[in-house]
Amino acid sequence: MLKLTLRGLAAHKVRLVATAVAVFLGVAFMCGTQVLTGSVSASFDKVFADVYAQIDTVARSTTEIKTPFGDERAKIDASVVPTVAAVPGAEAAEGQVIGQIRVLDKTGEPLVQANGPPNFALNWLTAPELNGWTVEGSPPQGPDEIVLDARTARDGGYTVGERVDVAVPQGTLSFRVVGIAKFGQLETWGGAQAALFETATLQELVQEPGKFDWISVAGADGVSQAELTQRVAEVIPADTQAITGAEFTKESQTAFQQLISIFNTFLLTFALIALFVGSFIIYNTFSIIVAQRTKELALLRAIGASRRQVLSSVLLEALTVGLVASAIGVVLGIFLAIGLNALLRSVGFAGPDTPLIVPPSAVISSLLVGTLITLVSAVFPARKAATVAPVAAMRDVAIDTSSRSRVRLVAGLVIVALGGGLLYLGLFGNTDSSLQAIGGGAAAVFVGFAVLGPVIAPGMSRFLGWPLPRFRGVTGRLAQENAIRNPRRTASTASALMIGVGLVVFIAVTADSLKASTTDAIDAAVKGQYVVNTSGFGPTALPPSLAEQMRALPAVATAAGIRGGFANIDGDAQIVLAVTPTDVAQVIDFKDVDGRFTGISGNGVAVTEKQATDNGLTLGSTVSAEFLQSGSTTLEVQSIYTTQFPLQGAGWIISQDLYNQYFPPQQQTDQAVYVKLVDTSTEGIAEARLALEAIVAPFPGAELQDLTEFKQSQTDQANTFLIIVYVLLALAVVIAIVGVINTLLLSVYERTRELGLLRAVGMSRGQVRGSVRWESVIIALIGTLLGLLIGLVFGWALVRALKDEGITVFSIPTLQLVLLVMAAGLAGVGAALYPAFRAGRLNILTAIATE
């Protein structure tokens, strides 16, 4: 039987190409993702190891807030440094300051964009034991001096002796470049932009005089990290801790790995979607091959092959194809990773040039998944092959009879219902694993529709194809009939496309609803005429002086800034926003549910109605709030409010006075400033612009927007992300189209006699091509319409589920969807190109001679 399998493979190699493509594209994606993230992760492991190589012990505060963007930790007082330095075995001890500033290019724009690599300001460590930088020129020694890393200097075109502008919370300051530094041999500090200052200067800049982020200690020879750390721990004050350099490095590495694992999971999801779509192609190809080999299989059975032998021969074929295709996929994936790595590097996201690392786990898991998916997809066709009766050898090829069976209908409906149930649970239920429930539910709905496909496909083909006989005559009629004649084949081909299209539509509908909800919310709730926006955060956001200057303008009635930072509220990290309630109430519509929003004062906090319900808060309730720098306090709920903007409700709002007590000056910056004018007529708005622009212009990264622009920028936020998602989904669609090509090729092959007859009685090559083309369009449209339907339902369900999050509008991007359907029709035409060419080129004589 092994010989038979190999012969079978050899005989069907062309037909198996599509299977291989379906497998190896998905596998390549999967392997490439893992290699890339593994390599980036490994290279950053090395970065952190290098960056902290000199550190044997770290002394730091114990107070921390675990925000979604990483841990924030309180500073440690400079007075601890001498204590630590005096520990026996400590060779050097110095405080480290790490702040965020923005180095500007010569036109006054930030050298690094908001979504680029991080930008750090570091203090220059004087102890050579702790300083890994080598500087060309001189180290920063005075309040006017700055040292740039080599790449920043090169990118900005700065040389020693020139002046460079730097944006800090106080505004834009100018420094003299006294040196260009390399970290060891590297141009950058692990890919980040680094500016080095003298310690006191930097403390001043980040408005933390006498404070350090941590104290680095280098030990003398012969003193172990653990020993040194133990000794440091014994002398440092309460609320501080000592950890070894190794632990410190590990912490950073782990934090980065967690970050990259999110990225990894995100990409792997799409790889799995691609493989899921691919499994339909595999199933289809094997089904068709088995159907076309019925006679051969029956003959084998007639001469004594057992069912098990037939079954295993087909499965062995699948195993071989799966393994070979997965192996190709792995190789392709490694190349993909190399390419992506270069791409990341070219857009500035780069670690040091370390060679690509191919983790064995990536190779093994990719091979395993690819092979298993092929094998599993081939199980049903193989079982079908094994049930071929020996007498079938004597009969004509059996027709597809299973298409309308009741079992299929019931099974399909049950699977769809189960999937729908899971989706409901995931979206509306209270479960910890809602993402898994949604993913599993969506997959089940797709599978259910695929099972139902053969029942639906003939009707849809008839419906979609009805204009064809009218406008394309018998060619159209044949195309329509050909799409109907093999419902299972048409259905599983269309199903693959359905999944890709379904997901695209789902994303498009959700995104459009989000945009529409945002626009509606801004229309309904924002009462100002202008907004100053920034891409920066914290120290790089808008300094308070901006709002002050605006308030001073005669045309401005109110300029209300909104600032925010993290605090532990009842132990959990939460964003706390700070406003001047009377001001902000004039630019954003806050509706009082209980208490008076504009009346919060002292330790008062305003919460949204939802927060109040969720946390059981009422007026007068208290919550504990822990701030990084200035200890804890108790907040009293003085207002329960609702607002349509921002969508999720603003959350915890305290007065700016309270905020400024507890947050350091560098965080006393505005995230946005809403401006209300005195004259709100169209002319008034237009007239005010010039003066407002003049104020905003000197602040790097700040942007003045009228409401139209503001809405645009708010709704555009997700665009980049959307494009990435669409590109990733495109792979699934491409695989589905490969599936259409494959099905058509196999069908054309199967219909050789029929095509020969048609050509003999006078069908032109063009007409033959036309019938294949229109059949393809019908298949593509079936998949697209089913996908459209499912995507719309999914999108609607998600939007409903997110009602409490402020997504109140269900919006369908009609134009986009119409274009999508048209694109699907064109894809159908494209997919038919080669099969139609093959069909048209068919040799009539051999075709009609084929027995």
Next chain:
Amino acid sequence: MTATETALPTPQPDGATPAARTLHASKVYGSGDTEVRALDDVTVDFSRGVFTAIMGPSGSGKSTLMHCIAGLDTLTGGQVFIGDVDLSRLNEKQLTTLRRDTIGFVFQAYNLVPTLTAAENITLPLDLAGRKVDQSWYDTVIGAVNLGDRVGHRPSELSGGQQQRVAVARALASKPQIIFADEPTGNLDSKSGSEILQFMRSAVDDFGQSIVMVTHDPVAASYADRVVFLADGKVVDDLADPTADTVLARMRTLGEDLSPETKA
């Protein structure tokens, strides 16, 4: 009698050119030692309104001859005419049009498109041409097929004999200059076979249709007006008004002439 000598023009009922004819037609496969002459200088006329049978042993070239006259295959030498049209001057597209509009085909099996109904199969060449169906002619043909309400059924729901009748009707529907039938009864039982032959016979008698049929069945050949015998790619005999017995007798002598066996 040699091939060239048999090329006497058969009487033309209306004095027009024959429905189809060949002039020194030859078809050679391969070259040198592997050369095979499937057709060797064949000159033959097929008159209008005549039912001609082509007979010969396997490999005699009878199918090749038919394929070449019908424009399905090309000659390596000589000429083929359908009416006045020299097929060698036609390109692919023109040949297709010619097959569609002026030639009818009946094959041994697999004559019908399985996805179309019997009626749709009958009008297929007309539909391909985008021509309107001549309703009275269509009714005549449908009447002759004698399928009743089964014309709305798919081929898989028809018997083998019914399917072949539909095939003949399709060939008739476009009123072609000539119909080529390749072993039309080869897959049928004798009763269905004789029905088909009778149907073709009446198409010639009642509608003046010209038919060329390749067969190796003497009984089938006996329905024809004339039998052309082929052997080794040459026309070796021509028999008018054949009966099953005369055909059989002629075949026997041909078999003797042809020993030792040759392969074409």
